[in-house]
Amino acid sequence: xxxxxxxxxxxxxxxxxxxxxxxxxxxxxxxxxxxxxxxxxxxxxxxxxxxxxxxxxxxxxxxxxxxxxxxxxxxxxxxxxxxxxxxxxxxxxxxxxxxxxxxxxxxxxxxxxxxxxxxxxxxxxxxxxxxxxxxxxxxxxxxxxxxxxxxxxxxxxxxxxxxxxxxxxxxxxxxxxxxxxxxxxxxxxxxxxxxxxxxxxxxxxxxxxxxxxxxxxxxxxxxxxxxxxxxxxxxxxxxxxxxxxxxxxxxxxxxxxxxxxxxxxxxxxxxxxxxxxxxxxxxxxxxxxxx
Numbered sequence: 001x002x003x004x005x006x007x008x009x010x011x012x013x014x015x016x017x018x019x020x021x022x023x024x025x026x027x028x029x030x031x032x033x034x035x036x037x038x039x040x041x042x043x044x045x046x047x048x049x050x051x052x053x054x055x056x057x058x059x060x061x062x063x064x065x066x067x068x069x070x071x072x073x074x075x076x077x078x079x080x081x082x083x084x085x086x087x088x089x090x091x092x093x094x095x096x097x098x099x100x101x102x103x104x105x106x107x108x109x110x111x112x113x114x115x116x117x118x119x120x121x122x123x124x125x126x127x128x129x130x131x132x133x134x135x136x137x138x139x140x141x142x143x144x145x146x147x148x149x150x151x152x153x154x155x156x157x158x159x160x161x162x163x164x165x166x167x168x169x170x171x172x173x174x175x176x177x178x179x180x181x182x183x184x185x186x187x188x189x190x191x192x193x194x195x196x197x198x199x200x201x202x203x204x205x206x207x208x209x210x211x212x213x214x215x216x217x218x219x220x221x222x223x224x225x226x227x228x229x230x231x232x233x234x235x236x237x238x239x240x241x242x243x244x245x246x247x248x249x250x251x252x253x254x255x256x257x258x259x260x261x262x263x264x265x266x267x268x269x270x271x272x273x274x275x276x277x278x279x280x281x282x283x284x285x286x287x288x289x290x291x
Contacts, residue, residue, distance in 0.1 A: 041291065045271075058083060059078075081259035083098050098260065100245055101243065103240060112274060114274065115206065117204065120136060120137070120204060121266040126197075129261060136244075138241070140242055149248075173185070218283070247263075
């Protein structure tokens with residue numbers, strides 16, 4: 001009898017361990033508040049986390065090394081009409097926005113050179129939504145300036161990578177005015193056509209050089225953009241990276257066309273470092289895969 005009980009306990013423990021391993025194997029977790037996050041290695045980050053809510057269809061971590069950019073896993077984001085969330089301080093639903101984004105940790109200081117890199121692939125049926133700004137990666141500010149955009153509250157980032165008018169653009173927010181009533185002027189720099197990104201991985205890398213006052217962007221290892229100006233005009237506490245799908249001013253479309261079409265975007269190899277060699281596998285083929 002005692003021996004049988006021991007065997008049963010061992011079996012239960014075995015299956016619990018298998019369950020735990022299955023839940024953690026791809027590092028895609030959900031915390032006690034139903035917030036999804038990914039623990040990451042070889043990336044310069046510790047984790048990527050969604051601090052708001054999400055629907056089941058919004059995110060998936062796919063194990064398929066035949067389709068990933070590198071390693072075993074890649075990320076799938078899907079944004080449908082009505083996917084707007086928020087918290088006690090902000091509501092996308094009330095501010096003409098929709099999104100599913102992960103915020104990367106830790107933040108970076110406003111010093112020296114801060115670089116970011118990621119691979120992105122659009123679904124074959126990806127739709128460029130007319131008159132809606134769709135952001136596919138951004139460098140944001142903690143403790144940055146605030147103002148208004150289209151008469152709605154705005155807390156502008158430094159850089160957004162925007163899909164608009166058939167192309168992918170680096171959108172540098174050139175800020176001026178006062179910190180609490182900032183003037184936000186978007187400067188757009190073409191990176192690649194959206195059509196060429198459907199079903200194909202594109203590598204995007206960015207470096208903000210606070211010491212030498214410049215911004216550089218690489219596409220598939222080629223230095224496409226060089227801006228010889230300071231990345232900032234108001235110094236925030238820190239900066240941080242976000243990726244996913246973020247749509248703003250959706251009423252520009254829904255007021256005339258109805259529901260926004262579903263967008264699906266894939267991400268892989270999300271990195272940060274202090275040089276382009278630490279984030280761009282085209283320039284440094286010896287980088288370890290991120291999983």
